[in-house]
Amino acid sequence: MKPKSACLLGLILFFTCKIITLAQLSEFSSEEFRATDEITAGKPPAPPTNIKATDKKNDDGTHITISWTKSADDGNGANNVTSYNILRKSPESNFETITKTLIKTGKTDYTDDTVKRDKTYSYLVQAVTASGTTSNSEVTGAEATASWFHTGKKWLFLSVVLFSVVVIYSIYHARSGKNIFIRRIPGLEAVDEAIGRATEMGRSILYILGLGSVSNVATIASMNILSQVARRTADYETALRVPCNDPIVMNVVREMVKTAYLEGGHPDAYQEQDIFFLTESQFAYAAGVDGIMLREKPAAVFLQGTFFAESLILAETGNSVGAIQIAGTDKEHQLPFFIAACDYTLIGEELYAASAYLSREPMLLGSLKGQDYGKLMIFAAIVVGVILELIGVNWVTTFFDKVSN
Numbered sequence: 001m002k003p004k005s006a007c008l009l010g011l012i013l014f015f016t017c018k019i020i021t022l023a024q025l026s027e028f029s030s031e032e033f034r035a036t037d038e039i040t041a042g043k044p045p046a047p048p049t050n051i052k053a054t055d056k057k058n059d060d061g062t063h064i065t066i067s068w069t070k071s072a073d074d075g076n077g078a079n080n081v082t083s084y085n086i087l088r089k090s091p092e093s094n095f096e097t098i099t100k101t102l103i104k105t106g107k108t109d110y111t112d113d114t115v116k117r118d119k120t121y122s123y124l125v126q127a128v129t130a131s132g133t134t135s136n137s138e139v140t141g142a143e144a145t146a147s148w149f150h151t152g153k154k155w156l157f158l159s160v161v162l163f164s165v166v167v168i169y170s171i172y173h174a175r176s177g178k179n180i181f182i183r184r185i186p187g188l189e190a191v192d193e194a195i196g197r198a199t200e201m202g203r204s205i206l207y208i209l210g211l212g213s214v215s216n217v218a219t220i221a222s223m224n225i226l227s228q229v230a231r232r233t234a235d236y237e238t239a240l241r242v243p244c245n246d247p248i249v250m251n252v253v254r255e256m257v258k259t260a261y262l263e264g265g266h267p268d269a270y271q272e273q274d275i276f277f278l279t280e281s282q283f284a285y286a287a288g289v290d291g292i293m294l295r296e297k298p299a300a301v302f303l304q305g306t307f308f309a310e311s312l313i314l315a316e317t318g319n320s321v322g323a324i325q326i327a328g329t330d331k332e333h334q335l336p337f338f339i340a341a342c343d344y345t346l347i348g349e350e351l352y353a354a355s356a357y358l359s360r361e362p363m364l365l366g367s368l369k370g371q372d373y374g375k376l377m378i379f380a381a382i383v384v385g386v387i388l389e390l391i392g393v394n395w396v397t398t399f400f401d402k403v404s405n
Helices: 002-042 151-175 186-201 217-236 247-263 282-297 309-319 335-342 350-359 362-390 393-402
Strands: 051-053 064-069 079-090 110-113 122-127 133-135 142-144 205-210 241-244 273-278 300-306 324-329 344-347
Touching: 051 122, 051 217, 051 300, 064 122, 079 110, 079 350, 151 362, 186 205, 186 217, 186 300, 186 324, 186 344, 186 350, 205 217, 205 282, 217 241, 217 300, 217 324, 217 350, 241 282, 282 309, 282 350, 309 324, 309 335, 324 350, 335 344, 344 350, 344 393, 350 362, 362 393
Parallel strands: 051 142, 205 241, 205 300, 241 273, 300 324, 324 344
Antiparallel strands: 051 064, 064 110, 079 122, 122 133, 122 142
16 A cells, blocks of 8 residues: 555544544533433522511502512522512412512512402412422511501691691681782673673673583582672672573572572562573584574673683674673683683683682682682792702702602
């Protein structure tokens, strides 16, 4: 055999033996590692420790908080813990899982919000591996009880007390006979002017309550204004007509106007037929009221209450007959139409304050003044908070965040 051929044959035999040896070693290593993985996977992880179950404070007795120290194999050790599971036992049942999804590693607390008040529950925490092997912690228990007072709301409680004291003081101050200043509201100051104008012209007054029900706040405020208007029309013996959209509102209004005429000393001037039910349909009501305006041409029109798309139709018709119009509603989308077509408009809370403004009753005036003081304090707190935030001091916002939570 030639030297070159012998050398080539030797190299081939050498590399063939090397490849066979490496293949055997690889097969042995794979089997060894597979066996090691099986042993590791089947071995239970270290259980969570220091498990505690405590009743959650400042709640209604339907929460228990469970806390624990994470497993030694969570991020350390065998590092085979992938999640945690919470099991609960009540006096009527055995341990059962309460977590809808497994809790991620690293988390060491869980709040159970499915408990019943004044019942004792037992809990344990499971450490879970990727293969599903679990290890249970020790068992602990707690009773869910309701808190009498939310300690985090104490500042809110003190604010309510302070506001109540201010209102009570204002009422007492008003009852003592002292003069209470209330800012001028042009729309309410024009009530006497409108009634006087109707009396001089010998025409009627048309009072429109809108489309609200008897439980609507704006309707109630409107009925209070109507009561004061009725007192004045009784004195002047001016006709007052009230078309109603709701039959219940009609009956309440009849009683209020009748009482106003009686207290004014003119019970004989009260005409029940002048307060009547028109229709519950929105635009049929608007058309009916417009017809009354065009036929009778009232000297004064009051639009007070809840209004919707019919507001401009009513206001423009009243304007076309030359009536002095005083409008008011709590529907901010309708205010632009009233402002454009009416002589005076009550905006927002002016509608609610009207009864106190017109009657000058001490109880109502004191309450109104107390609310104004309360709003002033809130406004001052907002201004101070904004200034402090601008200069980098955020304790005001932190304080209110704690109160709200």
